[in-house]
Amino acid sequence: MAEKVLMKGNEAIAEAAIIAGCRHYFGYPITPQTEIAAYMAKRMPKIGGVFLQAESEIAAINMVYGTSSAGKRVMTSSSSPGISLKSEGISYLAGADLPALVVNCQRGGPGLGGIQPSQSDYFQATRGGGHGDYHMIVLAPASVQEMAQLTIRGFELADEYRMTAMILADGTIGQMMEPVSFDFDILPQPEKPWAATGTQMKRTHNIINSLYLSPEVLEQKNIERFEKYDAICEKEALAEEYLTDDAEIVIAAFGIAARVAKNAVNAARAEGIKAGLIRPITLWPFPVKTFAKTIGKAKEIISVELSMGQMIEDVRLATECKVPVSLTKRVGGMIPSPEEVYAAIKAAAERAGE
Amino acid sequence: MVVFDRPHALCDIPLHYCPGCTHGIVHRLVAETIDELGIEGRTVGIAPVGCSVMAYDYFNCDMIEAAHGRAPAVATGVKRADPDNLVVFSYQGDGDLASIGTAETVHAAARNENITIIFINNAIYGMTGGQMAPTSLPGQVTQTSPYGRDVKACGYPVKICEMLSMLDGPEYLERVAVNNVKNVRAAKKAIKKAFTNQIEGKGFSLIEVISSCPTNWGMTPSDALKWVDEKMIPYYPLGVYKDRSAGIIPGKEEA
Numbered sequence: 211m212a213e214k215v216l217m218k219g220n221e222a223i224a225e226a227a228i229i230a231g232c233r234h235y236f237g238y239p240i241t242p243q244t245e246i247a248a249y250m251a252k253r254m255p256k257i258g259g260v261f262l263q264a265e266s267e268i269a270a271i272n273m274v275y276g277t278s279s280a281g282k283r284v285m286t287s288s289s290s291p292g293i294s295l296k297s298e299g300i301s302y303l304a305g306a307d308l309p310a311l312v313v314n315c316q317r318g319g320p321g322l323g324g325i326q327p328s329q330s331d332y333f334q335a336t337r338g339g340g341h342g343d344y345h346m347i348v349l350a351p352a353s354v355q356e357m358a359q360l361t362i363r364g365f366e367l368a369d370e371y372r373m374t375a376m377i378l379a380d381g382t383i384g385q386m387m388e389p390v391s392f393d394f395d396i397l398p399q400p401e402k403p404w405a406a407t408g409t410q411m412k413r414t415h416n417i418i419n420s421l422y423l424s425p426e427v428l429e430q431k432n433i434e435r436f437e438k439y440d441a442i443c444e445k446e447a448l449a450e451e452y453l454t455d456d457a458e459i460v461i462a463a464f465g466i467a468a469r470v471a472k473n474a475v476n477a478a479r480a481e482g483i484k485a486g487l488i489r490p491i492t493l494w495p496f497p498v499k500t501f502a503k504t505i506g507k508a509k510e511i512i513s514v515e516l517s518m519g520q521m522i523e524d525v526r527l528a529t530e531c532k533v534p535v536s537l538t539k540r541v542g543g544m545i546p547s548p549e550e551v552y553a554a555i556k557a558a559a560e561r562a563g564e
Numbered sequence: 565m566v567v568f569d570r571p572h573a574l575c576d577i578p579l580h581y582c583p584g585c586t587h588g589i590v591h592r593l594v595a596e597t598i599d600e601l602g603i604e605g606r607t608v609g610i611a612p613v614g615c616s617v618m619a620y621d622y623f624n625c626d627m628i629e630a631a632h633g634r635a636p637a638v639a640t641g642v643k644r645a646d647p648d649n650l651v652v653f654s655y656q657g658d659g660d661l662a663s664i665g666t667a668e669t670v671h672a673a674a675r676n677e678n679i680t681i682i683f684i685n686n687a688i689y690g691m692t693g694g695q696m697a698p699t700s701l702p703g704q705v706t707q708t709s710p711y712g713r714d715v716k717a718c719g720y721p722v723k724i725c726e727m728l729s730m731l732d733g734p735e736y737l738e739r740v741a742v743n744n745v746k747n748v749r750a751a752k753k754a755i756k757k758a759f760t761n762q763i764e765g766k767g768f769s770l771i772e773v774i775s776s777c778p779t780n781w782g783m784t785p786s787d788a789l790k791w792v793d794e795k796m797i798p799y800y801p802l803g804v805y806k807d808r809s810a811g812i813i814p815g816k817e818e819a
């Protein structure tokens with residue numbers, strides 16, 4: 211058993227990034243994710259890496275664009291308002307097919323919102339966020355251990371598919387401390403023959419670009435990118451299933467909401483209610499097949515979210531509206547209690563029994 | 565005997581620039597510099613958004629197209645990826661560098677980021693059809709200042725070299741023009757120095773090139789060059805605004 215250390219979720223992301231071979235971090239301060247920058251500021255100079263506090267989130271994501279263009283593993287992190295600012299750059303990363311890791315340690319919104327945890331950037335993350343047709347791979351950790359594990363996986367996926375991977379965390383998982391092991395098997399970094407590393411006068415010049423003035427060419431680029439997305443949907447969707455085999459009432463929840471929901475599921479089981487939990491780990495691609503299994507089996511799905519109801523739309527799509535789906539939510543930095551979720555399960559079970 | 569040829573660093577394809585536009589001259593000066601310094605194989609250029617957006621097709625070195633105004637941040641990311649090997653330059657117009665990208669410009673200069681910036685100031689947005697630029701002269705008629713730039717309503721032109729010279733960060737700032745042979749030769753010298761500074765690790769060098777835009781100024785190419793002499797250069801005086809290694813630092817006596 212590997213040694214475990216007690217760490218904040220944000221720090222676990224930073225350490226995992228270093229283990230994954232990331233030596234370039236560009237960021238801008240914003241609560242509740244600044245521990246990542248602070249950790250990088252301390253560690254990077256000691257391992258020959260680069261920590262740079264940019265003049266803005268916009269500059270930081272464009273520095274990421276530059277370092278990624280030059281073929282290096284690179285990341286930035288921010289929280290909700292800062293991710294809005296980075297969205298221009300994320301769209302350019304998508305258009306130029308560049309790998310990058312972006313962390314969103316969400317806080318309540320819209321606008322300046324608050325600094326307490328939220329999941330209200332689900333739409334922004336899973337639909338791309340910036341302009342144009344594109345997606346990011348969106349990973350949703352529910353523990354400090356997963357903050358580390360999914361950071362490493364995020365770098366691997368970003369490099370494999372040449373696209374942005376986002377860690378969609380929240381203020382709670384970012385700030386809370388749990389034991390974490392950094393004993394990971396990491397895939398070797400792939401070659402990047404497309405990168406702008408200098409021609410060495412041995413090849414024609416590489417061009418990193420998202421501008422295609424010919425509509426025929428731009429259409430083709432989009433179609434090819436979506437063929438890649440289709441392959442990702444087929445291969446990379448991931449979810450944890452908890453007591454779903456015989457479940458009549460299924461909770462859909464990710465991140466911190468799933469932690470709360472699991473307690474409520476256990477409480478419901480103790481009362482004889484057949485409750486279960488599907489916890490999407492990838493939000494894009496959404497684990498459609500896992501949810502489709504509930505069709506004809508579950509009597510109701512309860513989407514538990516720290517938003518006014520965003521993932522619920524994907525749950526309905528995945529179940530083709532063949533299972534009733536309800537919403538249990540808290541927003542603005544509030545987190546539902548296990549009792550609130552239990553009450554929702556109980557009410558659903560009563561409806562199902564009628 | 566060949567006495568004048570296309571620089572190797574300049575691709576052998578037609579440029580899309582309008583007749584009389586000075587982008588072609590500046591492209592050539594950059595490419596000559598890359599050839600003379602023997603750095604094409606380790607140079608990465610950053611193209612902006614604006615008329616020179618397709619500069620990535622014109623230089624034989626590796627090229628990156630940046631979002632509008634963000635070239636200094638992109639250049640920072642590239643340079644920091646391989647600082648001992650890569651030579652990184654951005655090539656930006658006035659709307660890109662002095663309006664939407666002001667923050668990126670100022671902070672790259674403040675960090676003395678070891679990059680080279682070629683800044684084309686032609687006092688207008690060319691690509692989008694001739695709108696008022698941050699550098700448009702007071703009274704200048706453009707598509708979005710049809711009665712002339714009214715400084716009471718939209719303020720005064722931004723003088724980038726003067727502004728950046730107040731920062732402790734940057735190594736070298738010079739304003740040049742390419743409207744006659746003498747000025748073109750001086751511009752070449754400045755551009756070469758800006759690249760040499762980077763190779764020697766001296767830091768941030770920006771060359772502002774006063775350029776012409778006959779199409780959007782509504783002038784013949786020769787009248788446009790005259791306008792550079794008579795209107796642009798008096799407002800944007802040519803010269804070295806900062807050269808730390810040579811002791812030219814505003815507010816301090818020259819060495």
